[in-house]
Amino acid sequence: MLEYIMAVFSLKVLLVIGVLVGFAAFYARPVYPKEVSNRGLKTIVNFTFKFIGAMSAMSGYLGFSPLNTTRAMMNAMKAMDVKSPKVERHMTTMDGVEVIIFKPAGQTEGLRPGIIHIHGGGWVLMTAELYGKFTEAVVEETGSIIASVNYRLAPEYVYPIPLEDCLTAARYFLRHAKEYGVDENLIGIKGDSAGGNLAMAVALKLSKEKDLPGLKFMSLDYPALQAFDFKLPCYKKHENGPGLLTKQAMVSYWLLYAFGNLDNYDIFYNNKHLTTELQNSVYRSYIDKTFIPTSIAGIDHDITEETAGGKDNANVQIPQEMIKIITDPLYAPLMASDEDLSVLPTAYIFNVEFDVLRDDGLIVAERLKRAGVKVTTRFMSFEEHGYLNFVSQDKSVRQEIIRFAKFFNETLNL
Structure with missing residues (x-):
């Protein structure tokens, strides 16, 4: 029972961290000049990569390799690869x-x-x-x-x-x-x-x-x-x-x-x-x-x-x-x-x-x-x-x- 409670608690902590990192990445998103095409797409893409970077950095404090975390998150994009x-x-x-x-x-x-x-x-x-x-x-x-x-x-x-x-x-x-x-x-x-x-x-x-x-x-x-x-x-x-x-x-x-x-x-x-x-x-x-x-x-x-x-x-x-x-x-x-x-x-x-x-x-x-x-x-x-x-x-x-x-x-x- 104790292990179950700890597991749920850990998941909630990770969720909170993810939300906080997401907000930080959002406010750190780049601002493009008005002349730039597809500003919305560029902003979303940059936000995504900043989020990946922030989560990877956070993983380092949890004992994981930030680089391997980045690789894993990027490899997940293969699911969107429709041949x-x-x-x-x-x-x-x-x-x-x-x-x-x-x-x-x-x-x-x-x-x-x-x-x-x-x-x-x-x-x-x-x-x-x-x-x-x-x-x-x-x-x-x-x-x-x-x-x-x-x-x-x-x-x-x-x-x-x-x-x-x-x-x-x-x-x-x-x-x-x-x-x-x-x-x-x-x-x-x-x-x-x-x-x-x-x-x-x-x-x-x-x-x-x-x-x-x-x-x-x-x-x-x-x-x-x-x-x-x-x-x-x-x-x-x-x-x-x-x-x-x-x-x-x-x-x-x-x-x-x-x-x-x-x-x-x-x-x-x-x-x-x-x-x-x-x-x-x-x-x-x-x-x-x-x-x-x-x-x-x-x-x-x-x-x-x-x-x-x-x-x-x-x-x-x-x-x-x-x-x-x-x-x-x-x-x-x-x-x-x-x-x-x-x-x-x-x-x-x-x-x-x-x-x-x-x-x-x-x-x-x-x-x-x-x-x-x-x-x-x-x-x-x-x-x-x-x-x-x-x-x-x-x-x-x-x-x-x-x-x-x-x-x-x-x-x-x-």
Whole structure:
């Protein structure tokens, strides 16, 4: 009897906590400008994610892992994944890496073009399955066969393991394309956010491997490409929103991916890792803010502005191993030289305004153009990070996928 009473009491306590957390998340919800489309949807989505974040933080006080709580709550969203009758999907492995194949339903004649897809989620969250509705929409609009990679996640598996999983799957798919009904000469790579990071890193690595069919395009949707400077204009403007991705979250994701912990969070958040040595290095020039269009950034490109905290950083000691990682192009692709960028395939760069990663995409688009790569860009002034994932809730997302499909067809001469 006592156990029953305690169980009921515990449930009531959890219910009260949930209600209180819900109210807190509601009052902390972001406020979007009036010009923004679907303000109601964005507010609901942001409230939901703030609620998940608050509940996850609360779980830490109860002895649970906040990260695993977040994963569990996000995985619950799979219940809303109503599969398209126009697309078949099945799980397989490629040299030990789990991959979901998405393809047009029914029998198909001849070989189709293919896409290697890498999901986002800050290297620590999400799965290929949770990206199912978006991936299905891409299949429907392009007629392609997609290999979506379920790479292992940080912090359990830190850099370079997630990248190695993506490379393993990409190499296998390129070598065995015909087994999946794909023309190996019509394959590109696509990823968003952390997946955009991994997609570009895979493209950089494979560009040096001449024993494989070359990637025909690289599609990056609001990609995370540098951990060098967390005081770029977008990090200042959207530090706390209103978009889904805040500076706090992004800095945490970078550190969990690299080191598996947040021990140096304050150093990175305040840009104290950007020492005088790094400021004077060639890597500084790779993300110079003059690459950012003033019409978007709303800055005057005053090159005398101090972005690292000035003289305060002169005495900060950063381990060489840490510097080695954050300047590694396979960890942070914007650290690649112009020479390495010049051999990358035709690119499609999709960017949105309400996003701390906005400038990463703007900079890489401009650098690729200057390196001689053909680049198609799309910038949406009133959308936020994660926008493309809401293809079932926001009709305008489908139009953006159709826009990508046009690039896809033109690039592959279909």
